[in-house]
Amino acid sequence: QVQLQESGPGLVRPSGTLSLTCTVSSTSLNSGSYYYNWIRHHPRGGLEWLGYIYYTGDTVYNSKPSLQGRVTMSLDNSKNQFFLKLTSVTAADTAVYYCARDPYGGDSFFDSWGPGILVTVSS
Amino acid sequence: EVILTQSPGSLSLSPGDGAALSCRANETISRNRLAWYQHRPGQAPRLLIYGTSTRATGIPDRFRGSGSGTDFSLTISRLDPEDFAVYYCQQYGTSPRTFGLGTTVE
Numbered sequence: 001q002v003q004l005q006e007s008g009p010g011l012v013r014p015s016g017t018l019s020l021t022c023t024v025s026s027t028s029l030n031s032g033s034y035y036y037n038w039i040r041h042h043p044r045g046g047l048e049w050l051g052y053i054y055y056t057g058d059t060v061y062n063s064k065p066s067l068q069g070r071v072t073m074s075l076d077n078s079k080n081q082f083f084l085k086l087t088s089v090t091a092a093d094t095a096v097y098y099c100a101r102d103p104y105g106g107d108s109f110f111d112s113w114g115p116g117i118l119v120t121v122s123s
Numbered sequence: 124e125v126i127l128t129q130s131p132g133s134l135s136l137s138p139g140d141g142a143a144l145s146c147r148a149n150e151t152i153s154r155n156r157l158a159w160y161q162h163r164p165g166q167a168p169r170l171l172i173y174g175t176s177t178r179a180t181g182i183p184d185r186f187r188g189s190g191s192g193t194d195f196s197l198t199i200s201r202l203d204p205e206d207f208a209v210y211y212c213q214q215y216g217t218s219p220r221t222f223g224l225g226t227t228v229e
Contacts, residue, residue, distance in 0.1 A: 034215070046223070048222075064124075109156075109213060113169075
């Protein structure tokens with residue numbers, strides 16, 4: 001059974017860069033069958049899809065104005081890890097960040113999730 | 124983007140009760156591409172239903188999804204103690220994929 005696990009700093013300074021890693025177990029990123037996503041859950045708010053990356057390195061990001069130009073995803077197939085960078089963070093980026101797998105074409109549902117990591121933006 | 128409104132915000136129930144959760148979209152969800160997730164505190168969200176009514180692997184048949192167009196529902200019969208959680212709907216008919224704010228079953 002696939003497992004995903006987020007890791008990274010729990011505290012980021014305003015205007016800094018949020019950097020997270022998702023480590024995938026029990027399946028290979030470059031099997032080509034899945035798309036790997038980042039999703040966040042704002043405190044007292046909703047879930048927000050940030051984007052996905054495919055094993056080829058192809059990415060699609062949420063084009064929401066508040067995210068545009070700030071999100072970058074990458075991966076390391078040899079380590080079975082993929083990454084999220086979010087630049088110029090503000091308090092509005094405080095959230096629980098999840099990595100999740102999409103089994104169908106990068107535009108479907110999410111069949112496996114990590115447990116999430118709380119990232120707080122604060123000085 | 125498609126806005127999903129879930130109701131009620133919370134349900135106060137007891138084990139053995141049934142639960143009816145609603146998810147309403149502000150526009151038609153293409154090809155009924157709607158999923159439901161269960162989220163227990165501190166755990167990874169769990170896929171329950173996709174394609175409006177298809178149960179994910181290992182999901183018991185007391186979870187039933189239905190609906191079409193803009194109105195969808197998740198019904199849980201005979202609540203188990205482990206079913207007390209937050210439930211989210213998600214649409215994947217239109218990009219970007221969006222989620223409802225959740226219904227807490229407590």
